[in-house]
């Protein structure tokens with residue numbers, strides 16, 4: 001299902017460049033549904049049942065019937081839009097909005113913007129979109145890559161609170177803290193490339209080594225701290241450089257500046273856009289969104305981001321509200337399973 005993307009999508013032809021153009025293109029459900037079809041099958045319809053490529057019969061604007069095996073499918077089956085009761089126009093507006101806001105948007109903000117009937121609808125949409133933000137089969141990081149772990153997602157309770165109540169809150173917020181591993185490409189002479197971020201169970205080798213292997217191309221030079229967890233990186237095909245700061249007074253950003261920078265941006269984003277406390281079993285979705293934004297931060301065209309997210313949305317199987325809400329604390333490799 002990992003289709004090759006057309007190399008150079010063009011603004012005005014493949015995606016709308018402005019809000020005005022967006023309105024012109026997506027004036028009704030039928031226009032949205034044609035667009036999904038076009039992005040999903042850029043070379044023409046391929047039957048999901050018999051794999052024949054042929055122009056289908058159209059039972060209705062969104063129901064396609066295969067000429068060969070008579071399989072009936074909808075344009076949105078097997079995408080994050082499958083069986084949604086929310087109009088595609090609202091989905092498209094949500095995607096436009098989410099990719100045009102520099103820091104993204106909360107579910108409440110989305111509900112208000114689209115005038116959705118319930119918070120739960122907005123929340124489920126946001127989670128499906130975050131799920132689509134991870135491109136299947138994406139390439140691993142390479143070159144010089146920093147790796148380290150940090151805690152995110154908790155929040156210190158307000159200063160005014162005292163005594164037992166404050167203690168209880170502090171405890172709850174501590175529970176919300178998740179340990180995440182961060183990998184950042186370091187560019188010469190300066191600057192950062194792409195990132196990968198994942199929740200990990202703990203700082204042990206068993207937790208961190210699988211993260212490194214899934215996130216970084218073998219042969220890369222990996223910068224880490226002195227931790228034992230990374231001692232066998234060379235056995236897995238990596239060059240390792242330990243960035244140990246001997247002077248105890250040196251702050252951590254001296255030794256691993258990339259990870260330090262990304263961690264502080266991530267924490268600020270979680271606090272700002274999402275008001276902090278996110279339960280550990282929900283945080284993976286937010287890490288997906290942060291990664292999507294960070295890795296495309298230099299993209300000059302917001303319309304192109306809209307197009308990329310739609311492309312990924314049509315390749316992503318949908319989750320239901322219950323599946324998202326019931327997601328439990330699985331460790332790194334179990335996410336989205």
Ligand SMILES: [Zn+2]
Nearest residue numbers: 047050066069
């Ligand atoms: Zn068929």
